[in-house]
Amino acid sequence: MPRLTANARSEVRERLLRAAATRFAADGFEGANINTISLQAGLAKGTVYNYFSSKEELFGEVIRSASRRAVELWSRAPAGGSLEECLRALAAADVRVLREQEPFMKVLVREAMSFRPETYPMILEHLAPFLEAVGGCLGRAVGGGRLRDDLPPEELALVFVGMLALFYIQHWGSDGAWPVLDDVPELVVTLFLDGARGPAARASGNVQ
Amino acid sequence: MPRLTANARSEVRERLLRAAATRFAADGFEGANINTISLQAGLAKGTVYNYFSSKEELFGEVIRSASRRAVELWSRAPAGGSLEECLRALAAADVRVLREQEPFMKVLVREAMSFRPETYPMILEHLAPFLEAVGGCLGRAVGGGRLRDDLPPEELALVFVGMLALFYIQHWGSDGAWPVLDDVPELVVTLFLDGARGPAARASGNVQ
Amino acid sequence: MPRLTANARSEVRERLLRAAATRFAADGFEGANINTISLQAGLAKGTVYNYFSSKEELFGEVIRSASRRAVELWSRAPAGGSLEECLRALAAADVRVLREQEPFMKVLVREAMSFRPETYPMILEHLAPFLEAVGGCLGRAVGGGRLRDDLPPEELALVFVGMLALFYIQHWGSDGAWPVLDDVPELVVTLFLDGARGPAARASGNVQ
Amino acid sequence: MPRLTANARSEVRERLLRAAATRFAADGFEGANINTISLQAGLAKGTVYNYFSSKEELFGEVIRSASRRAVELWSRAPAGGSLEECLRALAAADVRVLREQEPFMKVLVREAMSFRPETYPMILEHLAPFLEAVGGCLGRAVGGGRLRDDLPPEELALVFVGMLALFYIQHWGSDGAWPVLDDVPELVVTLFLDGARGPAARASGNVQ
DNA sequence: AATGAATGAGTCTTCATTCAT
DNA sequence: GATGAATGAAGACTCATTCAT
Numbered sequence A, B, C, D: 001m002p003r004l005t006a007n008a009r010s011e012v013r014e015r016l017l018r019a020a021a022t023r024f025a026a027d028g029f030e031g032a033n034i035n036t037i038s039l040q041a042g043l044a045k046g047t048v049y050n051y052f053s054s055k056e057e058l059f060g061e062v063i064r065s066a067s068r069r070a071v072e073l074w075s076r077a078p079a080g081g082s083l084e085e086c087l088r089a090l091a092a093a094d095v096r097v098l099r100e101q102e103p104f105m106k107v108l109v110r111e112a113m114s115f116r117p118e119t120y121p122m123i124l125e126h127l128a129p130f131l132e133a134v135g136g137c138l139g140r141a142v143g144g145g146r147l148r149d150d151l152p153p154e155e156l157a158l159v160f161v162g163m164l165a166l167f168y169i170q171h172w173g174s175d176g177a178w179p180v181l182d183d184v185p186e187l188v189v190t191l192f193l194d195g196a197r198g199p200a201a202r203a204s205g206n207v208q
Numbered sequence E: 001a002a003t004g005a006a007t008g009a010g011t012c013t014t015c016a017t018t019c020a021t
Numbered sequence F: 001g002a003t004g005a006a007t008g009a010a011g012a013c014t015c016a017t018t019c020a021t
Helices: A006-031 A034-040 A045-051 A055-076 A083-100 A102-114 A120-142 A153-173 A181-194 A198-205 B006-031 B034-040 B045-051 B055-076 B083-100 B102-114 B120-142 B153-173 B181-194 B198-205 C006-031 C034-040 C045-051 C055-076 C083-100 C102-114 C120-142 C153-173 C181-194 C198-205 D006-031 D034-040 D045-051 D055-076 D083-100 D102-114 D120-142 D153-173 D181-194 D198-203
Strands: none
Touching: A006 A034, A006 A045, A006 A055, A006 A102, A006 B006, A034 A045, A034 A055, A055 A083, A055 A102, A055 A120, A083 A102, A083 A120, A083 A153, A083 A181, A102 A120, A102 A153, A102 B102, A120 A153, A153 A181, A153 B153, A181 A198, B006 B034, B006 B045, B006 B055, B006 B102, B034 B045, B034 B055, B055 B083, B055 B102, B055 B120, B083 B102, B083 B120, B083 B153, B083 B181, B102 B120, B102 B153, B120 B153, B153 B181, B181 B198, C006 C034, C006 C045, C006 C055, C006 C102, C006 D006, C034 C045, C034 C055, C055 C083, C055 C102, C055 C120, C083 C102, C083 C120, C083 C153, C083 C181, C102 C120, C102 C153, C102 D102, C120 C153, C153 C181, C153 D153, C181 C198, D006 D034, D006 D045, D006 D055, D006 D102, D034 D045, D034 D055, D055 D083, D055 D102, D055 D120, D083 D102, D083 D120, D083 D153, D083 D181, D102 D120, D102 D153, D120 D153, D153 D181, D181 D198
């Protein structure tokens, strides 16, 4: 008879993952330290190894867990409507994940941006569902001539996701000064679709 | 009287910085290793400490040196002409720096994207000249209504620089598959200015 | 009233000792691992400590139990007859113990041969009954001039037991190739008594 | 220009090997501890790793170094003369190695007797020259009918070497009480050749 | 009685840094 | 100035042991 119920066990696991996410986000993979992680989770060093077989695996689980939750929220986002609405819904879902799992998302973004050969593929793999959702919105818009046709939707999707990450980084780097998270979906959608010239410029500037 | 001419001394220093940039770019700050760096520079471990007082300082100098060279090239870029031309010239200058100093730039981008509190301000500080140059191009365009006015030029400049970095990351992450470096200036300028809808959509899709 | 019958309790104890012997034999004292031992016995780690107070004690009990069984079998060996018969019977009994309790015997031999100050005396102590039996065979033969008299029977007994161990080691080390266990009693007795020159050489070679 | 001459460097290496041999002999491979070894050599922990890449390698070098010296002395032993003289010379050479390199030899014997699959082959490999020398003495004697012919010389050589080890173990286990090292060559040769019955028994006891 | 989660001392190993030559 | 041997702090990981259930 196990001493801990499956539930209690997984609660401890969660606590460890949360602590690990915080430390990995703050210090990076190399900089983080198992002892500190365990203490932050209110446990002793050795306990970490009852749940994860190595620092590497712990790190992988942090990433996996981050993207699992993200995919879940993304998939609930209503993907219909106009192009703007579709993208805005996805961006909003992503921001919601960010708020809910900030440390996890920091790790995710940080790793995605560090292009380390070891983790880049893993990140991309877990990003795939979101990229596909974005690609779906874009694909439906291509037909109507509402999108530039010199770039395939997949590459545009990468740019969209990249811009999201960009604003997060800017948000964290400026200590929340700009942009405010609430503004990110609107910001990313309009800049992604209309660029710096904006929709206004579009209407006026082209008559001549 | 020094036993080495200032010239010889600074030549060794350069060699060390170059080796350090390569290693830091490949392995990150923690992962890089003084011994390997010195060997790659054709010197012995101890010699590093005749030129830099610590690993931290060496890292700082790598970043400083990366941005010094970048600023130099940026400042030579002709900043006049139309908005497109101005931005394209700056982006092209940046790509030139990238080619010339790839390891240094990798370190720079990687650190900028890792938003570590220790280095983020340093990076921003060294980015300032470039940001100002971009801001200059944009500022001159704001007046003529050729730019959206819901965002100040400084923030737009950050987005522009961020998008550049985004394409570099994508370039490195895809092992050079997409985008090719030569395409980056055009790509970043058009996406930055016109967004995913593109200039074509602008002419056609909006008249009605 | 105990919740386990004495019988059930001692059955579990046996299972633990057997598992421990296997692991200690394969991995040595330091290399063996309580968790593995308990699992091999079909129990959980903690249970080991309901039966033995520490790894050290468990190890001691393995040795004690090995020699207890050996002594028992040795004592049943018919000790009469000629010198050869007497020694052969003892050696055969020893080989029988070996077959029956191979892991235990491996631990025993391994420890005896490692002359660790902590265990050497314990081993010798448990070997005593067998040494005495061998000494008995030899003592009866000394009188008749059928044994060299430059060495006391006790030391000869040590040599006999050592040679037995030697053949076991050789057997294990060669993965059973040579000698086969069945041959050991004959082999050890003839080599011990007649040496490399053998009984044939004795008859012929000395006439000249 | 290296800070240490090759000589000084190899002197430190020797010191480390000597310390390691002592610790490995006393505690076994697992039981020994790099920190203790380095301190016993008058150095700090880290220094060990300037000379050996791991504990495993250090251990291997201890064994290699033990057998190198032994082979050297063995090869100088005059291998001619009668069978007795030949074997006695080899045994005497081995005892000389033992005296000179007691800790090393303890490791060697201990490992040889522990029949660990990892090290057993290594030991045998390094023992080969000695086994061959012994085999040489025996081979030359086989022809004249001065040796039993029911066992091939190679197996007899193994028994000879094993008996030597046996007496060493007995010597160490009895704290030097019996046998005295000086007596070992004579002891091992006569017991190996004539067995417990001895040469006297041969002349008298067998005629009838 | 059995369990297995938690613990933390102890181990190997790495590596920035110092400094005698 | 360059060198590389020596150092020891720090970190990942193992495992005997404890103890609540």
